[in-house]
Amino acid sequence: MQNQLNKQNLILAIDTSCDETSVAVVKGNIVISNLLPSQIDLHKQYGGVVPSIAKLAHQERIDSVVSEALKKSKITPGQLDAIAVTKGPGLAIALEIGIRKAKELAEKFNKPLVAVNHMEGHLLSGLAERNVETEDQKLQFPALGVLVSGGHTELVLVEKIGKYSKVGETLDDSCGECFDKCGRMLGLGYPAGPAISKFAKEHRTNIKLEIVHKNTSTLVKGTNIKTGKEYLLPIAMYNSGDLNFSYSGLKTAFRDLVSKFSDLDSETIKDLCVVFEHAALMQVTHKLEKAIKKYSPKEIWLGGGVIASVRLRNLVRSSAKNLTVRYPFSNKLTGDNAAMIGVVASYCLNQNREVYTNPKDFEKIDREPNLTF
Ligand code: KG4
Ligand code: ZN
Numbered sequence: 001m002q003n004q005l006n007k008q009n010l011i012l013a014i015d016t017s018c019d020e021t022s023v024a025v026v027k028g029n030i031v032i033s034n035l036l037p038s039q040i041d042l043h044k045q046y047g048g049v050v051p052s053i054a055k056l057a058h059q060e061r062i063d064s065v066v067s068e069a070l071k072k073s074k075i076t077p078g079q080l081d082a083i084a085v086t087k088g089p090g091l092a093i094a095l096e097i098g099i100r101k102a103k104e105l106a107e108k109f110n111k112p113l114v115a116v117n118h119m120e121g122h123l124l125s126g127l128a129e130r131n132v133e134t135e136d137q138k139l140q141f142p143a144l145g146v147l148v149s150g151g152h153t154e155l156v157l158v159e160k161i162g163k164y165s166k167v168g169e170t171l172d173d174s175c176g177e178c179f180d181k182c183g184r185m186l187g188l189g190y191p192a193g194p195a196i197s198k199f200a201k202e203h204r205t206n207i208k209l210e211i212v213h214k215n216t217s218t219l220v221k222g223t224n225i226k227t228g229k230e231y232l233l234p235i236a237m238y239n240s241g242d243l244n245f246s247y248s249g250l251k252t253a254f255r256d257l258v259s260k261f262s263d264l265d266s267e268t269i270k271d272l273c274v275v276f277e278h279a280a281l282m283q284v285t286h287k288l289e290k291a292i293k294k295y296s297p298k299e300i301w302l303g304g305g306v307i308a309s310v311r312l313r314n315l316v317r318s319s320a321k322n323l324t325v326r327y328p329f330s331n332k333l334t335g336d337n338a339a340m341i342g343v344v345a346s347y348c349l350n351q352n353r354e355v356y357t358n359p360k361d362f363e364k365i366d367r368e369p370n371l372t373f
Contacts, residue, residue, distance in 0.1 A: 009081040009349050012069065012105070013342030014062075016098030017090025017118045018151070019049045020335070021061040025073035025080075026342030030129050032073040034332055034339035035065050044190050048180070051091045058097035066101065069338075077109040082355070084114040084345030086121065086338075088368030089151070095367035103362045112357045114345040115365045119373060121340035122147050122303030123156055123164070125333045126326035128343050140298035140324065144291055146316065148284060149304030149335075150176035150191070153245045155291050156373055158301065161347050166373045167295070168243025168287055175280055176306045178247035182254045182276055186269050197309045200277040203270035209278050211235070220282060222275035224267070231257060231271060233279040235286065243287050243294075250279055281312050285319045292320065302327035305335040 008028050015022045022036040039057050043049050070077065085102035088095055106113040123145040127137075145156035145164075153175040155168035173181075176193055183192020188199075208223045218238035222231040234253050236246040254276060261268055288300070300320045306312060308331045317325050328334050348354050356362055 009346045010075065010079055011082050011084050011114070011342045011345050011349075012066070012075075012077070012080050013084040013116070013338040013345055014066070014098040014102050015086040015118065015121070015336055015338040015341045016058045016062070016094050017086045017088070018094060018336055019043055019054045019057075020337065021058045021065050022336060022338035023062075023065045023069040024338035024342050025069055025075050026128070026339055026346060028346045029127050029343045030131055031333070031339040031342075032075070032131055033069045034337055035069050035072070036332060036335075036337050037061060037065060040191070047184055047190050049091070051093050054091060055093040055097060058094055062097060062101050066105070077105070077111075080109065080111055082106075082112045082114050082345060082349055083109075084116055084341050084348075085365075086118045086341050087115040087365055088371035089118055090367075090369060092367050092369040095369065099365060099367055103365070106362065107359045112349070112355050113362055113365065114348045115354045115356070116341045116344045116348065117371055117373070118336075118341070119147060119152060119154075119156075119371070120164070120344045122149060122152075123158070123301060124161070124343050124347070125303045125328045125337075125340040126301050128328060128333055128339055130329055142295060142297050143299040143301050144288075144295060144297035145301045145303065146284065146288055147304045148175045148302075148306040148312065150174060150180065150193075152304065153247070153284070154373075155243050155287065157295055157297070162351050162353055164373045167291060168245065170245040170247060173247040173251060175245070175247055175284065176304070178251050178280055179306065181251050185255060185258050186264065186272060193306060194308065196273045196277055197311060199270045199273035200311065204274050207271060207274045209274070211282070220275055220279040222271065222278065224271050227267070229268070229271060231275040233257065233275055235279055235282045237283065238286060243291050245283055245287060247280070247283075250276075250283075277309075277311060281309070281315055284312065285315045288316060289319050292323070297323065299324040299326060303334070303340075308334045
């Protein structure tokens, strides 16, 4: 049944779309295990993910992570109803490691193979449940997905599960990438998103935040209440009239702003984090409010790494007013993870969507690095 969250299928899911070698076991939408050994330490020194290093790490780790996920969930491969794998979008040479492993497992244990769109994973990540039986939630449609990650910033209209249309997307950089690049300018390491959020949270009460309109631009003006220092950053696309996003202009404006300070003392860094965060997130909530007016969704579904930001969740809640807002129950489900892929696969099995039962058909599944909705 469409509105019923699904608690039947036992699925082992794999996601190697970027820098997490993630394997999970789910029963319908209930997460039994969700392993995501991080590769951050391997990529940190380069300030971003290096595809060849990610591929190698996936190759080295995949077998042990599969075994560990099964062991942790006390499931034997024979008990599984299906194997699921991310086919895209993501890094081509990273995706192929997960796909190869999933095909091997499906063939060896004679299980159907489900090929999943990673973005559908982020979209449905808020439907995942803890490893306990809870009452079925009734989903109401249409829902509006707000996906904010390191690779994507998009709004997706959900008519029902499996029927999606993208109604807004970034025209250049993603919101998460902008957090990482701007945080790097402040020396906050990689990935810098969580560090910016942390500083902004600690320091926000010291800054008066205002929205100002200048000619055709809309900006965030931040004033440090104690020092009187003022900062201006643009909320891009504010008046674009559509539901698209842009983050490259904010990155450039931030670089210009930072270059004005010969000495970046810790107070200035924290001021900058508060103002930057506001400019970046106001773009999301402004477009969300426009989309709510246009499409009258009954629910808002949040997904993607940046959703770990409590500030973003709070801003979305106030934009969404009385609508139901769903987001993952744990931060292990906001960033890339295999549990969300398992949840999607469970719906796919019920709908017979992207399910391959004959090993001869497995070759039809190939990496799709630029897959979209
Ligand atoms: O979804 P994700 O793990 O990767 C992609 O699929 O792209 O998202 C990673 C992004 C990074 O840019 C990271 O800085 C950002 O999510 N992020 C955050 C927070 N936690 C992770 N951004 C802001 N505040 C956070 N707390
Ligand atoms: Zn992702």
